[in-house]
Structure formats: C-alpha cells, structure tokens
Amino acid sequence: MSRRLRFVSLTPDQQRILNEAYQYGEKRALRRRAHAILLNHKGHTINQIRDIIGVRRDTVSTWLSQWEAEGIEGLQDKPREGRPHLLSESDLAVLEQLVEKYPHQLPVLHAKFQEQTGNVVSQDTLRRALKKRL
Incomplete structure (x- = not known):
C-alpha cells in the first residue's frame, strides 16, 4: 500500500x-x-x-x-490537570490543628490524622503537605 x-x-x-x-x-x-x-x-x-x-x-x-x-x-504542550490532591482543604485544616497539639511528633500526628479523617496516607504525604502549607 x-x-x-x-x-x-x-x-x-x-x-x-x-x-x-x-x-x-x-x-x-x-x-x-x-x-x-x-x-x-x-x-x-x-x-x-x-x-x-x-x-x-x-x-x-x-x-x-x-x-x-x-x-x-x-x-506547544497543552496544560494538563495532573494527579488529584490526596488531601482536601478540610483534611489540611485538621492537619494544621493537629500540628498545634503534636508539634515535632510526626508518627503521633500521622496516627491521629488517620483516626480523625479516615484518610489513609503516608507520613511522607503529610510531611510534604505541611511543608507546602506552613
């Protein structure tokens, strides 16, 4: 052909x-x-x-x-959406409140966050969110 x-x-x-x-x-x-x-x-x-x-x-x-x-x-490359965020605004608000109660205690913060929100994420995800947010 x-x-x-x-x-x-x-x-x-x-x-x-x-x-x-x-x-x-x-x-x-x-x-x-x-x-x-x-x-x-x-x-x-x-x-x-x-x-x-x-x-x-x-x-x-x-x-x-x-x-x-x-x-x-x-x-030109077109804009792309990318991966959706794992944490919502309400999750981030909970995270900020927990940081005030448990500063410098990431393992405790991680456990309390999962307990309160039901959102299962890694400690690294929380660390990145905190660095970005605070």
Missing part, C-alpha cells in the same frame, strides 16, 4: 518562527516538533522524519496536522 506524500509549505515568516522555536524553544518537545515541520518543508517524508527524530510515524503526522490547524500554538 503506497502512502500519499505530505509536505507543508512555509512562508518566510513561518520559517523564521519555526527556526526560533527549534533553536531557542524552552522545551525539548517544542524544539523537536518545530524541527520536524522544518524537515518536512525541506522535502523529507514522514518516514524519514520519523527515523531522524526517533518517534512513531503517527506522531509526526499529528505534529503536521497540529501545525496546519493552529500554527506554532499547535506545537
């Missing part, structure tokens, strides 16, 4: 923008994506770009589509 060749055509301004992103982009992912678009503009096929950059063919194709749809913004 032969695949249709796909190439982007860039204006001088677009080439300048992509060159800047490739050379000075803050994140490696943006630099790689910009490089892929520039290579495609210079006549490299998706398979050649895949081999040069070391990603899957579908990835290169997605980058080309994102560039065509959104320009440089399409090549």
Whole structure:
C-alpha cells in the first residue's frame, strides 16, 4: 500500500518562527516538533522524519496536522490537570490543628490524622503537605 506524500509549505515568516522555536524553544518537545515541520518543508517524508527524530510515524503526522490547524500554538504542550490532591482543604485544616497539639511528633500526628479523617496516607504525604502549607 503506497502512502500519499505530505509536505507543508512555509512562508518566510513561518520559517523564521519555526527556526526560533527549534533553536531557542524552552522545551525539548517544542524544539523537536518545530524541527520536524522544518524537515518536512525541506522535502523529507514522514518516514524519514520519523527515523531522524526517533518517534512513531503517527506522531509526526499529528505534529503536521497540529501545525496546519493552529500554527506554532499547535506545537506547544497543552496544560494538563495532573494527579488529584490526596488531601482536601478540610483534611489540611485538621492537619494544621493537629500540628498545634503534636508539634515535632510526626508518627503521633500521622496516627491521629488517620483516626480523625479516615484518610489513609503516608507520613511522607503529610510531611510534604505541611511543608507546602506552613
């Protein structure tokens, strides 16, 4: 099965923008994506770009589509939610009250916290929450 060749055509301004992103982009992912678009503009096929950059063919194709749809913004990483917090605001309020009663006693604080909230977390999680909060 032969695949249709796909190439982007860039204006001088677009080439300048992509060159800047490739050379000075803050994140490696943006630099790689910009490089892929520039290579495609210079006549490299998706398979050649895949081999040069070391990603899957579908990835290169997605980058080309994102560039065509959104320009440089399409090549930027999108914000992500991340893992939800293990401790709610009410859990943190309980933790602060317990710290006042049991300062410098993490094992006791840990046991009392789990007893009062029913939330089973590690001592390290409590330590990190306290460092962040206090």
